[in-house]
Amino acid sequence: MKQKTVILAALFLSTGASLLVFIFSGISMLYTLIGILILAFIVGGMIWRKLPPEKRAELKRLIGYGTIAGFLATCLYDLSRFLLIKVTGIQFWPFDIFGIFGKALVGAQATGLWVSILGAVFHIANGTAFGVAYTASFGRRGIPGGLIWAMILELAMVTVYPGWLDLKALDELISVSVVGHFVYGIVLGYTARKLIVRRESARHVSA
Numbered sequence: 067m068k069q070k071t072v073i074l075a076a077l078f079l080s081t082g083a084s085l086l087v088f089i090f091s092g093i094s095m096l097y098t099l100i101g102i103l104i105l106a107f108i109v110g111g112m113i114w115r116k117l118p119p120e121k122r123a124e125l126k127r128l129i130g131y132g133t134i135a136g137f138l139a140t141c142l143y144d145l146s147r148f149l150l151i152k153v154t155g156i157q158f159w160p161f162d163i164f165g166i167f168g169k170a171l172v173g174a175q176a177t178g179l180w181v182s183i184l185g186a187v188f189h190i191a192n193g194t195a196f197g198v199a200y201t202a203s204f205g206r207r208g209i210p211g212g213l214i215w216a217m218i219l220e221l222a223m224v225t226v227y228p229g230w231l232d233l234k235a236l237d238e239l240i241s242v243s244v245v246g247h248f249v250y251g252i253v254l255g256y257t258a259r260k261l262i263v264r265r266e267s268a269r270h271v272s273a
């Protein structure tokens with residue numbers, strides 16, 4: 067049963083997988099994302115139908131908790147990066163990635179604010195989905211678990227992004243991304259565990 071839960075949780079990494087495929091192959095991220103999501107829905111549906119009702123109910127709750135924790139963690143991740151730049155005067159501006167994400171989805175020739183907005187939506191969806199994957203698999207581990215998860219994401223980012231984006235200010239990238247992921251991990255780990263434990267405590271009281 068635990069293995070099925072982990073597989074279902076891993077399906078929420080689909081947005082990140084589509085980005086990696088785009089970076090390493092150049093294949094349209096939009097088509098890749100659609101293809102991966104279709105595959106994820108098929109695999110997820112097959113596993114879901116084999117789960118007992120009580121397990122489905124539990125997973126629904128964890129997905130809901132993960133959505134809340136992941137969205138909140140992503141928002142504070144971005145806020146912490148913005149505040150760090152404003153306080154320290156770092157020149158690296160990480161939010162340019164929104165436009166890059168948007169172009170990756172709709173084409174390099176696309177222009178306008180809507181492209182950056184689309185990229186920002188992808189960014190938030192990505193961070194939220196990572197939060198769901200974490201919560202479903204490790205949500206009870208609290209802040210330490212959240213930090214480990216965030217540092218794995220950080221390692222992946224600093225390994226891939228510099229070469230992909232041809233970044234020169236590597237020190238500033240690392241400084242900004244480490245702080246952001248540190249905040250992300252704390253918020254995600256704390257919030258996920260808090261929601262899970264609160265639900266369990268309420269259930270015990272009502273019993």
